[in-house]
Amino acid sequence: MQLIDIGLNLTHDSFDRDRDAVWQRAREAGVARAILTGASRAHSPKALALARTRPGEWFATAGVHPHHASEYTAECDAEMRALHAHPEVVAVGECGLDYFRDFSPRPAQRRAFELQLEIAAETGKPLFLHQRDAQADFLAVMRGFEGRIGPVVVHCFTGTREELFDYLDRDWHIGITGWLCDERRGQHLREIVGNIPAQRLMVETDAPYLLPRTLRPTPKDRRNEPAFLPHIVEELARDRGEEAEVTAAHATATTQLFFRLPA
Known part of the structure; x- marks a missing residue:
């Protein structure tokens, strides 16, 4: 299997001691490329800096997670726009809404989300989105940008069957993580992932x-x-009723097309 990890927080300080070794193990396991998540004003430029050290293997997103929405000032917006001038930055985000923890006030979350959607509309770049316990407002904000934005992936999907079909009905993409492997919280995912088309x-x-x-x-x-x-792909494939190689091949092809990665 030749896989692409679309959500890797490689700027996290837990990787500072052995980042190269972590990637070497990933390569040996069949993970050929990764999209490094930029999720704050501090870590988005770090994701870009890392991506530039391994051209063709690492790419980056640039955005501000709803947890950090309070930091989304005019200066922050200018910084995000500057980051998106670099070809290594292949998506806008991680951005969206999170009403589960409410680390930033909800009005601030919605404003930061809308401003980042404006960047996506202007640059034409795909969106790397986060939503937790905020479905109604999330869809309402997105409706305001219908016809102006390009491809969308709801990353780390953990939602309900109804939320899944809300996204699929809009032709959005779905990112599946190891949440699927959690018998306490992920059992419902095992029952619905078979509904996700291979190209999504x-x-x-x-x-x-x-x-x-x-x-x-x-x-x-x-x-x-x-x-x-x-390991995640193997579990996902079993729940979808297909061979792991098939799941891997489709996911990789879909990822390359979505993020417009070079061959």
Whole structure:
């Protein structure tokens, strides 16, 4: 399998001690490329800087997660726009709404989301989105940009069957993580992932978060890594009733097209 991890938080400080070794293990496991998540004013430029060290293997997103929406000032907007001038930055985000934790006030979340959607509309770049417990407002904001934005992926999808079909009915893409492997919270995903068309499905680890609970042996530090992406794909394929190689091939082809990655 030749996989692409569409959600890798490689700027996280837990990778500072062994980032090159982490990627070497990923390559040996069959993960050929990765999209490095930029999710804040501080980490988006770091994602770009890392992506430029491995041309053709690492790419970046640039955005501000709803947890950090309060930092989305006019200066921050200018910084995001400058980052998107670089070809290594292949998507706008991670951005969206998160009413589960409300780390930023909801009006600030909606404003930061709208401003980043404006960047996507102006640049034509795909959107890398986050939504948790905010479906009605999330869809309402997105409706305001119908016809102006390009491809959309709802990353780290953990929602309901109804939310899934809300997205699929809009021709959006779905990112599946190791949440699928969590018997406490992910069982419902196993029952609905078979509804995702192959050309709308992508895979990701969201490392260092969301270590698959079915992974054996369990890493002592509980840190998730891109090398564990094949494990997620194998579980996903089983739930979809297809061979892992088929799931992998479709996800990789879909990812290349979505992010407009070079061959």
